[in-house]
Amino acid sequence: MSSKQQSDTEQSEKNLAPFDYTLSVIGGKWKMKIMYQLANNEILRYGDLKRKIPKITHKMLSSQLSELELSGVLRRDEYPQIPPKVEYSLTPRGKTLMPILEEMCKWGVSNQ
Incomplete structure (x- = not known):
């Protein structure tokens, strides 16, 4: 591989890193x-989310919520009461992803 080809490949991989990161967060x-x-x-509670996304399993919903929380996209507020109350909401960082999702929805409407 020539040094130009190697440089082009390295640049391509460098440019792909932000794309890969975004996909790891919302993919x-x-x-x-x-x-x-x-x-x-x-703001939604766990049960509300489960009702609004009926085909998701409890295990998958729980793991996806944890991943979104770890990536800083959603916030989990737990209230010390009986029965336990947990609410989920988008963080300011999570809200910055909404224009991307809205554009994907527009594309879907236009290209169905």
Whole structure:
């Protein structure tokens, strides 16, 4: 491989890193659906999310919520009461992803 080809490959990989990171945050079948529900409802409890996304399993919803929380996209507020109360909402960082999701929805409407 020539040094120019190697340089082009390295540049391409460097440019792909932000794309890969974004996909790691919002990628998959469920994360965008969860974010969409939170954007439309602002604050939802676990059971509300489960009802609004009926085909998601409890295990998958729980793991996807944890991943979104770890990436700083959603906030989990737990209230010490009986029964336990937990609410989810988008963080300011999560809200910055909504224009991307809105554009994806527009594309879907235009290209169905």
